[in-house]
Amino acid sequence: MSAATHQFFAICPRGLEILLADELAAVGAQAVKPESGGVAFAGTLATGYAANLHSRLASRILWQLSSGSYAREDDLYAAAHAIRWDEHVGSRQTLRVDVSASGAPLKSLEFATLRIKDGIVDRLRERTGARPSIDRERPDVRVFCHLDATTATLYLDLSGEALFKRGWRLDKGEAxxxxxxxAGLLKLAGWTxxxxxxxxxxxxxxxxxxAASIAAQRAPGLNRPFGFERLHSHDRAAWRELKQAALAAVVERAAAQxxxxxxxxxxxxxxxxxAERAGLRAWLDDGRxxxxxxxxxxxxxxxxxxxxATNPPYGVQSEPKSATVAATMSAVGDHLKQDFAGWTAWILTVDRALPKQMRLQETRKTVLFNGPLECRLFRFELVAGGYRPRAAAKPA
Ligand SMILES: C[S@@+](CC[C@H](N)C(=O)[O-])C[C@H]1O[C@@H](n2cnc3c(N)ncnc32)[C@H](O)[C@@H]1O
Known part of the structure; x- marks a missing residue:
């Protein structure tokens, strides 16, 4: 594998940036810099692969191909055209381009996206004689461009499907x-x-x-494919080596309750x-x-x-439901105070009134984003003797 250093950007839920920076440093990332919604870092391509394989907190790892100033859509075309896409993308492969912007001086992001796509496709056609096609649903290669007021940064996506998809989920469940x-909740809670x-x-x-996967030291990406495996520039030998080392590190017999x-x-x-699909059949059988x-x-x-560590049902979306959830959480609060003295509870919710509903005083509160949804992670210390039965309602 080439020892050349590249720039990367790891996207994550807002609120987890600092923890993600630690995680990336642990897999050898350098010049690690937390920003809002992600972490910039440097490293070899193998570092980029390792981040995909080992990060529990990142949603996606992007490989920066260029970054430069721009003012018009034509500048974006030129920036896209200047990249040697044929090193990464085959002429028969399908592409998807996504543009995000903050403070960009352009009228239409759609047009910006089109110009970037044209730049990529023209460059590929000049080098290979063929035009790749666009596939928004299941592209082989995804290109991202981020625009701020003056700088356009182009990235190749290394992840493919978002990294929170570990490859075991069949049913989407309720929520x-x-x-x-x-993983962020467990990390913030300091669970071991x-x-x-x-x-x-x-x-x-x-x-x-x-939690079982953390206890077993099983890399979260062991059972899923990645976008970088489809790139022309993919280094199979380096990937095999990383994966074999991750497999060898798994502790199947790890103790946990x-x-x-x-x-x-x-x-x-x-x-x-x-759980079975996540390789935890033995854990279910022996009660871990x-x-x-x-x-x-x-x-x-x-x-x-x-x-x-939990996220209870949210009742904010519909009012009649909200009353039921509040009543449930009030009863759960009583139960925890009575039967869980000595425990610590970490509860993730969008409902700011949760401590009041549970009649518990939080000892910490952390803001976390679930996509655009602003959540609170509350910590409650359940102390012995903290339970006093509610006074019976006075007769009228
Ligand atoms: C927000 S979801 C939890 C989602 C879960 N963290 C996951 O990743 O799938 C809330 C869950 O609480 C369950 N629930 C609702 N009321 C409950 C109660 N009184 N006791 C136990 N579970 C309850 C629902 O069935 C639902 O699965």
């Missing part, structure tokens, strides 16, 4: 948490595999499945199937991972102390 947000973990609203099982429960038996069955049907208002305490 599954993205795997990289689940030595701590018992409970998700009492586990849905499709995302948080506990991610992970419990996911949900009120819906259908959802729990689905979570079990997901338990997925059970239970109501969070009465769920059993699995250990004397431990960590709860």
């Amino acid at each position: 599954p948490l993205k795997e990289n947000l689940a 595999p030595a701590q018992p973990l409970l998700d009492p609203f586990c849905g499709s099982g995302t948080i506990v499945i991610e 992970l419990v996911g429960s949900d009120i819906s038996t259908r959802v729990v069955d689905q979570a079990r199937l997901n 991972l338990r997925l059970t049907a239970a109501d969070a208002r009465t769920v059993e305490t699995p250990a004397a102390t431990g960590l709860i």
